[in-house]
Amino acid sequence: MDPLMDLSRYPLEAIAQRIGTPFFLYDAGILRARMAEVARTAAPDGTRDRLHARYAMKANSNRFVLDAAREAGLWIDAVSGNEVGRALRAGFASGHEPPVIMYTADVFRDNALATVVEHDILPNVGSPGMVRELHEAGYAGPIAIRVNPGFGHGHVQACDTGGPSSKHGIWIDDIAEVHAAAKQAGYPVVALHAHVGTGPQIAEFDQNMRRLVDVFDALLQQFPDATSVNLGGGIPHAYRLDAQRYDLRGFRTLMLEASSTLSESAGRPIALEIEPGRYPVAGMAILVGRVTDVKDTRSNEKGPGQRFVMVDAGFNDLIRPAMYGSYHHISVVAPDVEARATEFVNVAGPLCESGDVFTRDEDELLLPRELPSPQPGDLVVLHDAGAYGYAMSSNYVSMGRAPQIAWDDGAVTLVSRRETLDDVLRAETSEVLAV
Numbered sequence: 001m002d003p004l005m006d007l008s009r010y011p012l013e014a015i016a017q018r019i020g021t022p023f024f025l026y027d028a029g030i031l032r033a034r035m036a037e038v039a040r041t042a043a044p045d046g047t048r049d050r051l052h053a054r055y056a057m058k059a060n061s062n063r064f065v066l067d068a069a070r071e072a073g074l075w076i077d078a079v080s081g082n083e084v085g086r087a088l089r090a091g092f093a094s095g096h097e098p099p100v101i102m103y104t105a106d107v108f109r110d111n112a113l114a115t116v117v118e119h120d121i122l123p124n125v126g127s128p129g130m131v132r133e134l135h136e137a138g139y140a141g142p143i144a145i146r147v148n149p150g151f152g153h154g155h156v157q158a159c160d161t162g163g164p165s166s167k168h169g170i171w172i173d174d175i176a177e178v179h180a181a182a183k184q185a186g187y188p189v190v191a192l193h194a195h196v197g198t199g200p201q202i203a204e205f206d207q208n209m210r211r212l213v214d215v216f217d218a219l220l221q222q223f224p225d226a227t228s229v230n231l232g233g234g235i236p237h238a239y240r241l242d243a244q245r246y247d248l249r250g251f252r253t254l255m256l257e258a259s260s261t262l263s264e265s266a267g268r269p270i271a272l273e274i275e276p277g278r279y280p281v282a283g284m285a286i287l288v289g290r291v292t293d294v295k296d297t298r299s300n301e302k303g304p305g306q307r308f309v310m311v312d313a314g315f316n317d318l319i320r321p322a323m324y325g326s327y328h329h330i331s332v333v334a335p336d337v338e339a340r341a342t343e344f345v346n347v348a349g350p351l352c353e354s355g356d357v358f359t360r361d362e363d364e365l366l367l368p369r370e371l372p373s374p375q376p377g378d379l380v381v382l383h384d385a386g387a388y389g390y391a392m393s394s395n396y397v398s399m400g401r402a403p404q405i406a407w408d409d410g411a412v413t414l415v416s417r418r419e420t421l422d423d424v425l426r427a428e429t430s431e432v433l434a435v
C-alpha cells in the first residue's frame with residue numbers, strides 16, 4: 001500500500017451519498033508524486049540522452065492519468081490502436097523522432113496497423129509475421145523488436161511473460177530471421193525490447209533486469225542501427241502492508257550502469273528505456289464499495305462454514321483477485337470501526353460467479369481476511385486499485401462500469417461517470433450486412 005495513502009483525508013461517505021457505490025477514488029497528489037519519481041529515475045544523465053521512461057498506459061488509460069504522465073515528461077507504451085489514439089488525444093506527440101509513443105503487441109487488431117502507419121508510431125514487433133503485415137500496409141520507418149529471452153514471469157506464476165510457455169515476443173533464436181525480413185522490407189531496427197515482469201520476489205526484479213542487459217549485450221552486435229534498449233515494465237509495487245518497498249534510486253544506478261555497459265560494448269551511445277505501468281498508478285487509487293449484507297454458511301461434509309460479507313463491488317470492477325488470486329489490502333470504513341472486534345471473513349461481490357470473491361489465494365481458494373466485524377451499510381475499501389483496475393473492468397452482467405473520482409488536495413472531480421444501460425447498449429445495432 002502506498003505510504004502516502006491516508007483514508008481519513010477523503011470524504012468517502014459524502015462522495016458515496018453523492019454518486020453511489022462502488023466508485024474508484026484517485027489521489028492526484030500521489031499520482032503526481034509517483035509519476036515524478038519514475039521520471040527522476042529515468043532522467044537523462046549528463047549531456048547524452050541516456051535514459052527514458054515510458055508509461056505503459058494499459059495499467060490505467062484515463063485522461064487524468066495520461067495528463068499526469070505527460071506533465072512528468074514520460075513517453076508512452078501503447079498496446080492497441082485506440083490506446084495510441086488516446087495518447088495522441090492527450091497531447092503525446094506522434095512520429096519517430098523521437099518515438100514518443102511506441103506500439104508494443106504480438107497482434108495488430110482493429111485499427112492498430114492503420115494507426116501505426118498513419119501517425120508514424122514506432123511498432124515494437126512481437127511476432128515474426130508482423131514485419132510482413134507492416135510491409136503490406138505500406139509502413140515506412142524504423143521498428144523495434146520484442147525478444148522473448150527465455151526467462152521471466154510476473155508477480156504470480158500465472159502471469160507468464162518470458163520463457164517457452166510465454167506467448168510474448170520473438171524467441172531469441174528467431175531474431176536473426178526477423179532481422180533479415182526487416183532489412184528486406186527496408187526497416188532499420190532501432191530498438192531492442194523485452195518485458196519479463198516483476199517476478200514474485202522483489203530481489204528477482206533486479207536479477208531479471210541484469211540478465212536482460214546481458215542478453216541485449218550479446219544481441220546488440222547484430223543490430224548496428226539500434227540506438228536504444230528497453231527493459232520493459234514490472235517495477236514492483238508493495239500491495240501488502242508489510243511488503244518491502246522497491247528502491248528506485250538503486251534502479252537508476254542499475255540503468256546508468258547498463259547504458260554504459262551496452263554503449264561501451266556496442267561502440268556507440270545506447271539509451272536505456274523502461275516502461276512501468278503498475279508502479280506510478282497502483283497505490284494512488286482505491287475502489288470503494290458498500291456492505292449490503294453479512295451471511296453465513298455452516299460446516300458439513302464438504303468443508304467448514306464461512307462468513308461472507310456481501311459488497312456491491314465485484315470482479316467486473318477489479319478482476320485481479322479473480323484472475324490471479326492477487327492480494328488487495330481491505331479496510332472497513334465506519335464511524336465506530338475502531339471499537340469493533342475483528343473476525344475472519346470473505347469479502348464477496350454481486351456477480352453470479354463463484355470466483356467473485358476478493359479474498360482468495362493464488363490457488364483460487366477462499367482465504368478469509370481478518371477485518372473489524374463488517375456490518376451492512378459500512379463502506380469497504382479495496383486498496384491499490386489504480387493499476388489494471390478500471391482498465392480491466394467490464395460490463396459483465398450489463399452492469400455499468402463504476403465512476404472514477406479524482407481527489408486533489410480537497411477538490412473532488414468526477415473524471416468518468418457511472419455507465420448507464422444506454423452506455424452498455426451503445427454498440428448494439430440491427431444493421432443487415434450484405435455479405
Ligand SMILES: Cc1ncc(COP(=O)(O)O)c(C=O)c1O
Binds near residue numbers: 195197232387
Ligand atoms: C510490454 C509491456 N510493458 C510494460 C508493461 C507494464 O508492466 P507493469 O504494469 O508490471 O509495470 C506490461 C504489462 O503487461 C507489458 O506487457
